Amino acid sequence: WQLLYSLRKDRVPMAFHWVPWLGNAVAYGKDPYGFFNECRDKYGDVFSFVLVGKVMTVYLGPRGQEFVLNAKANDVSAEDAYQHLTTPVFGEGVIYDCPNHRLMEQKKFVKIALTSDAFRSYVPKFREEVLDYFTTSENYKMKENNSGVVDVLKAQPELTIFTSSRTLFGDEMRKKFDHSFAQLYADLDKGFAPINFALPHLPLPSHRKRDEAQRKISRTYMSLINHRRESGDIVQNRDLVDSLMLNSTYKDGVKMTDQQIANLMIGILMGGQHSSSSTSSWYLLHLAEHPEIQEELYKELTTLLNEKNGDIFDLTYDDMQKLTLHNHVIRETLRLHMPLHSIFRKVSKPLLVPNTKYVVPKGHHVLTSPGYAMIDDKIYPNADKFNPHRWDKPIVPENSQTESVDYGFGAISKGVSSPYLPFGGGRHRCIGEQFAFLQLGMILATHVYNIKWKFVEGQKMPDPHGPAKIQWEKRQTCVL
Ligand code: HEM
Numbered sequence: 374w375q376l377l378y379s380l381r382k383d384r385v386p387m388a389f390h391w392v393p394w395l396g397n398a399v400a401y402g403k404d405p406y407g408f409f410n411e412c413r414d415k416y417g418d419v420f421s422f423v424l425v426g427k428v429m430t431v432y433l434g435p436r437g438q439e440f441v442l443n444a445k446a447n448d449v450s451a452e453d454a455y456q457h458l459t460t461p462v463f464g465e466g467v468i469y470d471c472p473n474h475r476l477m478e479q480k481k482f483v484k485i486a487l488t489s490d491a492f493r494s495y496v497p498k499f500r501e502e503v504l505d506y507f508t509t510s511e512n513y514k515m516k517e518n519n520s521g522v523v524d525v526l527k528a529q530p531e532l533t534i535f536t537s538s539r540t541l542f543g544d545e546m547r548k549k550f551d552h553s554f555a556q557l558y559a560d561l562d563k564g565f566a567p568i569n570f571a572l573p574h575l576p577l578p579s580h581r582k583r584d585e586a587q588r589k590i591s592r593t594y595m596s597l598i599n600h601r602r603e604s605g606d607i608v609q610n611r612d613l614v615d616s617l618m619l620n621s622t623y624k625d626g627v628k629m630t631d632q633q634i635a636n637l638m639i640g641i642l643m644g645g646q647h648s649s650s651s652t653s654s655w656y657l658l659h660l661a662e663h664p665e666i667q668e669e670l671y672k673e674l675t676t677l678l679n680e681k682n683g684d685i686f687d688l689t690y691d692d693m694q695k696l697t698l699h700n701h702v703i704r705e706t707l708r709l710h711m712p713l714h715s716i717f718r719k720v721s722k723p724l725l726v727p728n729t730k731y732v733v734p735k736g737h738h739v740l741t742s743p744g745y746a747m748i749d750d751k752i753y754p755n756a757d758k759f760n761p762h763r764w765d766k767p768i769v770p771e772n773s774q775t776e777s778v779d780y781g782f783g784a785i786s787k788g789v790s791s792p793y794l795p796f797g798g799g800r801h802r803c804i805g806e807q808f809a810f811l812q813l814g815m816i817l818a819t820h821v822y823n824i825k826w827k828f829v830e831g832q833k834m835p836d837p838h839g840p841a842k843i844q845w846e847k848r849q850t851c852v853l
Contacts, residue, residue, distance in 0.1 A: 382730060383732045384421070385729075385733065386416040386417075388422040394426050395423075396423025398425050405745075406742075406745050418433045418436070419432050419437070419729065424571070432726065432741055433741065435746070435791075435792065437741040438789050442741065442789040442799035444724070444739070446473050448722055449719065449724065450719050450721050451717075451801050454718050456469040461584060462564040462643060463587075463637075467633050468637070468640045478623050478624065482629075486617070487804065496688065496689060496690045499540065499812055500685065501539075502532070502547075503536070505535075506531070506532050507819075515823070520844065522829055522842055522843070522844050525653075525658060525841045525842075526654055530650040532816060533653065534550060537645055540612065542597070542638065543611065560579075560582040560585070564587075565643075566579070594639070598614065601615070601618065602631075614634075618634065641805075645809060648809065651710065651712050652809070652813055657826065658834060661826055661828045662828070664827060667821060667825060671821050671848070674821055685852060693814050693815065693818075698761060699814050699817050702761045702817060705761040707747075708753065710744075711744030711795045716740065717739070719738050720733050720736065720739060722735055724739070743794035743798075747795070752792045822848070822850055823847065824846060826846070829842045
């Protein structure tokens with residue numbers, strides 16, 4: 374089959390594999406960037422590989438990002454690529470379980486709840502949740518203990534879900550997020566395991582748990598929506614739930630049903646859950662290795678607070694924008710550990726790869742990897758080193774044709790060929806960037822103000838599956 378394929382001159386070069394259907398799944402699954410490196414050395418920026426029966430055409434680098442992220446909606450489809458994975462998790466009628474134009478409008482409905490006014494009200498809630506977690510979580514119990522050990526891979530997912538649900542879904546809903554509700558989310562999250570991408574129809578035992586969790590969570594959200602409708606307790610600008618209840622009529626007059634609103638709530642919470650919790654886990658681990666940067670962060674924070682004669686309790690949304698090094702730490706962490714290593718689309722009509730003789734046939738997938746570009750030494754000197762100070766000077770690529778915007782903490786290039794694209798680009802670009810920066814910034818500042826931390830004896834930078842234990846110790850300024 375490989376021989377026949379390679380005889381066609383209009384086909385992208387195919388990475389060699391021994392087992393026909395499985396293809397390169399093991400190499401790609403174990404170390405995607407290592408696999409891309411090997412293929413790039415052999416075939417260049419454009420190559421195909423087989424992933425459990427699917428043919429993936431990879432296009433690396435800025436042109437590849439342009440090719441995949443800016444492809445026309447008629448030519449490629451995200452819903453065809455992701456739907457089998459996401460619909461059982463989010464539920465029907467939202468995100469990829471609807472035509473693309475509906476998703477575009479759903480993103481607008483959500484954005485209405487993510488304005489700077491809303492963010493101003495989220496900041497104190499984020500902080501309160503982190504301090505509450507420091508007080509109640511077995512990992513900290515900070516009122517009783519001056520020091521302790523915590524596995525960040527266990528703590529950060531909890532902290533992420535508590536902070537997101539409190540701000541996006543309101544106080545009432547947050548109260549329901551006890552341990553057993555968090556467990557439902559963990560069961561639901563298993564729906565995103567790679568095996569489900571590869572073999573969506575395999576009747577795995579985890580599917581029953583996933584479906585049960587989906588039903589229970591969606592019922593809980595429906596009861597919140599029903600309660601607010603019945604009591605008339607709907608307030609503009611309070612949280613995402615109210616916002617969706619007030620603004621979710623499509624341009625053609627069709628209204629989202631309450632069930633779809635509940636499903637969209639699941640989708641939005643899940644959209645940020647893994648990405649934000651993996652980012653805060655990684656920055657805590659990098660900072661455990663760099664106590665000197667923790668001290669710089671502490672200085673940045675206390676200097677700002679001294680200037681305004683305040684303490685951690687008065688940090689505002691505007692203050693958060695001034696914490697340059699805090700923002701650089703988040704930025705650098707996302708560069709080194711982009712939560713999505715691959716972005717796919719399914720090809721809907723034969724697609725010419727620009728400036729080549731290759732055509733990607735209908736039914737194949739195209740894949741690009743902004744995360745791979747972000748660890749390229751040619752763009753980021755010593756790319757594998759965690760160095761938030763690399764962002765002190767704006768990083769603008771040579772010959773960049775992209776528009777660069779300086780937000781005060783290093784240049785951001787808006788175009789999809791930018792070498793810094795942790796939030797994707799084009800029509801499917803993330804809408805949660807500012808929310809994530811604020812949430813991650815507040816989680817970081819609250820850690821820095823209250824504790825110092827280092828690796829436990831024998832713990833080094835872990836592989837992504839942990840364990841990832843840090844030893845913390847209260848600072849003098851600790852408020853608990
Ligand atoms: C899309 C990354 C947080 C909601 C995306 C995409 C990326 C991304 C790379 C593009 C996916 C694609 O093109 O296929 C991240 C990172 C985050 C983060 C790195 C945090 C560090 C969030 C949060 C929310 C969110 C907090 C919700 C509040 C979404 C939504 C989409 C999206 C709705 C659009 C999906 C589409 O149009 O297909 N995100 N995200 N994300 N993200 Fe995020």
